Amino acid sequence: MVARSLRAERGPLRRIGTAGVWLLVAFNVGVLGWLLVAALREHTAIFRDPWGLDSLGQFGNFVRAWSDSDFGRAAGNTALVAVGASVVVVLISAPASYALAKTRTRLSGMMAVLFAVGIGIPTQVIVIPLFALMQDAGLVNSLTGLFVLYVALSVPFTVFLLTGFFGSLPDEVEEAAAIDGAGAVRTFAQIVLPLARNGLLTAFLLNLVGLWNETFVALVFVQDSAKQTLALSLLGFLQTQQYSGADYGALFAGVAILVVPMLLLYLWLGRRIIEGMTVGAVK
Amino acid sequence: MAGKAVAAGTGARQRPSSVDSPRWGAALRRPGRAALSPGARNPLDRRRRRLFWPFLAPALALYVVFFVGPALASLWISFHRWDGVGEMEPRGLENYRILFDDSSFLGAFANTMTILVLVGATTFALSFALTMVLRDMRGRRFVRAVLFFPHIVAPVVLSVLWGFLFRSPEGLVNSAWRAVSGADGPNWLGDHLFAVIVLGLVWVNTGFYTTVIMAGVDRIPPDLYEDCALAGATGWQRFRHVTLPLSWEVVATAAVLWTISSLKIFEFVYAFGGTTNDMPPLDVWNSALFVYGTTFGGRSPQYQYGYASASAVVTLAAVTVLVVLLRRLMRRETVQF
Numbered sequence: 001m002v003a004r005s006l007r008a009e010r011g012p013l014r015r016i017g018t019a020g021v022w023l024l025v026a027f028n029v030g031v032l033g034w035l036l037v038a039a040l041r042e043h044t045a046i047f048r049d050p051w052g053l054d055s056l057g058q059f060g061n062f063v064r065a066w067s068d069s070d071f072g073r074a075a076g077n078t079a080l081v082a083v084g085a086s087v088v089v090v091l092i093s094a095p096a097s098y099a100l101a102k103t104r105t106r107l108s109g110m111m112a113v114l115f116a117v118g119i120g121i122p123t124q125v126i127v128i129p130l131f132a133l134m135q136d137a138g139l140v141n142s143l144t145g146l147f148v149l150y151v152a153l154s155v156p157f158t159v160f161l162l163t164g165f166f167g168s169l170p171d172e173v174e175e176a177a178a179i180d181g182a183g184a185v186r187t188f189a190q191i192v193l194p195l196a197r198n199g200l201l202t203a204f205l206l207n208l209v210g211l212w213n214e215t216f217v218a219l220v221f222v223q224d225s226a227k228q229t230l231a232l233s234l235l236g237f238l239q240t241q242q243y244s245g246a247d248y249g250a251l252f253a254g255v256a257i258l259v260v261p262m263l264l265l266y267l268w269l270g271r272r273i274i275e276g277m278t279v280g281a282v283k
Numbered sequence: 284m285a286g287k288a289v290a291a292g293t294g295a296r297q298r299p300s301s302v303d304s305p306r307w308g309a310a311l312r313r314p315g316r317a318a319l320s321p322g323a324r325n326p327l328d329r330r331r332r333r334l335f336w337p338f339l340a341p342a343l344a345l346y347v348v349f350f351v352g353p354a355l356a357s358l359w360i361s362f363h364r365w366d367g368v369g370e371m372e373p374r375g376l377e378n379y380r381i382l383f384d385d386s387s388f389l390g391a392f393a394n395t396m397t398i399l400v401l402v403g404a405t406t407f408a409l410s411f412a413l414t415m416v417l418r419d420m421r422g423r424r425f426v427r428a429v430l431f432f433p434h435i436v437a438p439v440v441l442s443v444l445w446g447f448l449f450r451s452p453e454g455l456v457n458s459a460w461r462a463v464s465g466a467d468g469p470n471w472l473g474d475h476l477f478a479v480i481v482l483g484l485v486w487v488n489t490g491f492y493t494t495v496i497m498a499g500v501d502r503i504p505p506d507l508y509e510d511c512a513l514a515g516a517t518g519w520q521r522f523r524h525v526t527l528p529l530s531w532e533v534v535a536t537a538a539v540l541w542t543i544s545s546l547k548i549f550e551f552v553y554a555f556g557g558t559t560n561d562m563p564p565l566d567v568w569n570s571a572l573f574v575y576g577t578t579f580g581g582r583s584p585q586y587q588y589g590y591a592s593a594s595a596v597v598t599l600a601a602v603t604v605l606v607v608l609l610r611r612l613m614r615r616e617t618v619q620f
Contacts, residue, residue, distance in 0.1 A: 011518065013518070014416065014518075017415070017416035018416055018420060020416070021413060021416050021417065021420070021426060022426075024413075024430060025426055025429045028429050028430065028432060028433065028490075029429060031444055031448075035444060040517070047453065050447075050453050050454070050455070051455065051458065051459070061555075067598065070456060077353045092341045092342050092345065093342050094337035095306075095337075095339070095342075096338055096341070096342035096343065097340075098338060099331070099334060099335045099338035099339045100339070102330055102331050103328075103331050104328070105332070105335075108335065111339065111343070114346075115342075115346060118346060119543065119604075120541075120543045120601070120603075121350060121354060121461055122546045122571065122595075122599070123547070123572075124549065124571045124574040124575065124595060125354065125357055125574075125595040125596070125598075125599050126349075126350065126353035126354055126356075127574065127578075128353075128356075128357060128360060128367075128573075128574075128578060128588050128591060128595075129352065129353035129356035129357055129360065130349065130353050131367070131577075131579075132356075132367060133348075133349075133353070135367075145371045149349070150344075151345070152345045152348070152349035152350075153349065153428065155342050155345050155346050155349075156346065159342055159346075169539075171327070177328055178326060178327050178351065184331065184333070184334050185334070186329040188334075188338075208529065209435050212437070213435070213436070213437035213438065213439075214440065215439050215549070215550040215553075216549045216550060216571075216575075219553075219575075219579075220575070220579050222317065224328045230437075231437050231439045231550070234437075234439055234440070234443070235439060235554065236447045238443070238554075239561075251443075255440050255443060255444075257440075258437055258440055259436055259437070259440055262435055262436060262437075265435075266428075266432065266435055270428050270431075273435060274427070274428065274431050274494055274568055277434070277491070277493045277494075278491070278494050278498050279498075
């Protein structure tokens with residue numbers, strides 16, 4: 001009853017607030033919609049009337065971006081490296097997180113803190129030694145090198161996230177498995193991992209989103225245009241436009257190629273992504 | 284008022300902990316509880332302990348090679364002059380001395396702090412306001428999803444879009460400006476680029492922090508608000524005495540999270556340079572761009588590894604101090620509910 005009367009409360013402040021919220025929502029949706037529309041319009045039309053709708057239906061924009069500007073190859077590179085690294089980092093981090101969450105010693109606590117500190121180290125602080133390291137290993141300007149870096153740099157966050165997940169799993173099932181005589185490795189692979197698949201999937205998704213959009217590491221470690229990721233292609237495309245004349249239609253088609261896969265993923269698994277990304281702050 | 288409301292709600296609800304909600308804090312606090320754990324010496328624990336190192340080793344090896352080693356190496360390199368190819372030449376604290384006379388570093392450092400404080404304060408104020416409005420609004424899930432969306436789009440893309448809005452004369456902002464005032468608007472990207480960047484960062488981050496704060500506020504039992512209504516509390520009193528104290532822990536964690544991630548901001552600023560090789564104008568650099576600009580970035584890279592390392596060390600040290608201060612400052616007695 002009271003809750004209902006609270007809900008019905010309508011001050012002028014609240015009305016302004018509600019209007020403001022919907023304005024923000026309209027803005028976000030508008031920017032996204034505009035991007036998708038512009039990707040299908042002719043360059044001159046966008047330039048003449050950026051907010052109009054004429055000349056819609058220029059699928060040639062996508063063809064030009066995909067083949068002439070190499071977004072196609074970059075999309076392949078990005079998908080390969082981002083998906084591969086996200087899978088591998090989860091495979092490496094899962095046993096470690098399990099060990100940290102379930103071994104209740106002072107040492108495991110200290111290790112958990114050590115990994116957490118890594119989240120606070122920005123990449124630009126360690127990028128110079130990393131570059132020297134990768135150069136010595138002959139892994140600069142190679143997709144393999146990028147893959148290795150993506151896996152390694154995603155370890156602290158993934159371990160941190162998964163330690164929380166494993167910590168929240170009940171011990172009883174494992175105890176039952178132990179009594180039934182299952183070995184520890186088998187218990188982990190056949191009992192614990194399936195139980196934790198929600199957490200593993202979330203960790204995979206968050207890494208995938210992060211690595212798909214990653215730019216800084218790629219910018220430093222990849223120069224060859226054949227090995228570029230999508231974010232680099234977009235930057236490179238901006239550059240060619242300065243010399244050979246702007247083509248906004250194809251530019252926004254390129255942007256769309258970068259954004260639409262994430263948009264679809266978000267429409268499909270948005271709740272999981274949102275909750276996974278915010279869960280750390282809410283304990 | 285707060286005390287009364289809190290007392291009324293004490294023990295009212297025990298939140299069920301689902302498998303899906305990890306407790307990061309718990310993971311870190313575990314050692315303290317170890318002694319109390321009754322099953323500490325059962326066979327399961329013994330077996331787990333044997334697996335500790337084999338399970339941990341791969342991740343730990345990667346972490347040591349790619350984080351711990353490089354972090355220490357950065358500190359070491361910062362005491363040298365090095366171009367990455369020749370021999371390292373020791374120069375003591377010289378890099379640091381030059382750094383504090385270098386107006387481009389001081390500018391980048393000031394910009395980093397401006398982003399940290401100004402964008403942070405604006406984002407948190409906005410996020411709280413949005414949370415209060417969204418609390419009992421229809422369609423809140425949809426609104427939350429839309430506001431959160433920029434967080435999963437590549438910062439490069441957001442930067443390109445944001446820049447397009449502020450182009451003159453054809454950008455949306457100046458189109459609106461002309462429609463309202465009849466005159467041409469300012470040259471945003473030329474004359475007010477840093478303001479445009481600050482505003483853009485608020486836009487990008489508000490959705491994320493709104494979601495975080497909302498999740499904290501949602502944990503507050505609704506009966507406390509009913510008590511408020513019965514006691515005739517105003518909206519402000521409700522916010523001041525119930526919402527804020529009870530979501531304080533979440534806000535404090537979010538503030539640390541923001542401090543860390545504000546230091547990592549790179550792409551959103553960088554893409555305003557427009558290309559893979561060109562840096563944006565010097566007066567909008569933050570310290571991440573400074574490191575890149577003095578080493579690999581630009582048309583003729585500088586490769587000042589020692590100098591850049593010193594700047595990275597200074598920034599990280601400053602922010603570490605800030606995080607510690609922030610945690611001190613925001614520490615409150617935890618309100619049980």
